[in-house]
Amino acid sequence: MADRRKDVDWSRLFHAEGPASDTPRRLAALLGDDADAFVDGYTHLWSTLRREGKAWPATAPTALLVAELLNDPLLGPDDPSLPDAMLVYLYAVGVAADLGEGAAEVRSRVEVHAGELRAWTDAYLSADAGDRVRMWQDGTGLGELVLDQAALACFDLVPALLPRVLPHLASERARRRTCAAAAVGSLARHPSTSAQRPVLLERLTSMARAAESSYDLATTLIAIDHLGGDTRPWLTHPHAGVRGCAALAPGLTGDDVAERVLRGLAGSPRAFGESFGDVAPPLQFQFRPYRDLLTPEGFLRVDEVGRPTPGSAAT
Structure with a gap:
């Protein structure tokens, strides 16, 4: 160093x-x-x-x-x-x-x-x-x-x-794997990674299926969202926060189930954060625009102008 x-x-x-x-x-x-x-x-x-x-x-x-x-x-x-x-x-x-x-x-x-x-x-x-x-x-x-x-x-x-980040997807520590997944979700949006993206999405989807906590699962789903992956299987997950993160995927625009989930979030954004218990919402919610959703009007804005896309998540 x-x-x-x-x-x-x-x-x-x-x-x-x-x-x-x-x-x-x-x-x-x-x-x-x-x-x-x-x-x-x-x-x-x-x-x-x-x-x-x-x-x-x-x-x-x-x-x-x-x-x-x-x-x-x-x-x-x-x-x-x-x-x-x-x-x-x-x-x-x-x-x-x-x-x-x-x-x-x-x-x-x-x-x-x-x-x-x-x-x-x-x-x-x-x-x-x-x-x-x-x-x-x-x-x-x-x-x-x-x-x-x-x-x-x-x-x-x-x-x-x-x-430098990719090896940490295989860490023995679950939380480190999750943090690495989030980093991959933002970094792999770079145009130079387009050929790698399908393999990375397969890896992240496998991690999501194996996640042992709602926090790790929801964070990984947003990483999948960032890369344009399919989060449809988690729209009916029993955990409200997981369902919400799955519904934010831009590929689900117009999906009836995803729209119902987002309307529910708009009605009670605080419940979304509280659904993770003592753990904070997924780490992406520390940053804009996801952070802005955790307000009374945040998810209402999603209803009015469409869910945040990975591109808007970077501006």
Whole structure:
């Protein structure tokens, strides 16, 4: 990990709190035994490297480091859940990177404005906190285009991230397999993975059939949704949350059973979350737009304009 950190010019990057020169030190703490430093590094990972599902310039190099952490024995040797958290982070990166066929248009805009983006970034990195806030409102739109450029960097990185995640589908730990399934569900939407997708869907469907908990099953079903798979067999599952996640699949638009399930969710979105008991809803519901469904009007919006598709789940 140390060598990778040195390979990146962090002085040219920024995250939600400003310049990313502090990122290497704070990420290194994830492999240390200082509890306070670890908490700081973990908080930094989640609270400063993405914004409402968008990538920052520091996100792509951080994601590559996180992928390498997955198999590092120094990552939480006494807490086997930490690699699970890294997989959830990679799920979020996959969501931010889900540009699909729109990547070509983003790339074109970035290339046309390359010089302006470098100048804007230089000014941003040298500005104080107050001026950085004002730069987002300068009327040029360059700040948002810098974030589009960051998403494009994540998009270009996905083919390198997916192979790091796939082995974890065979983990001995059920929850790690589930977190890996979620990450695969977002990362494998990349156009370069189209040939792999049928095999991955078969693997995820097999995992869903073998899932031992409603949480693991529902999370895996949303991963199948992301890849355009068939979740119809779970529309009549006895667990309400599982039925709801199955019904969100875009391929079931117009299906009478799926529509009844969604109308039921619209009537009581809180019941959906509570159906998982002491466990939180599937991890995808930590992020937009799935997170937005857990409101009184959330599933009503599904009724009005259609269920969220994997594409909308990434915007």
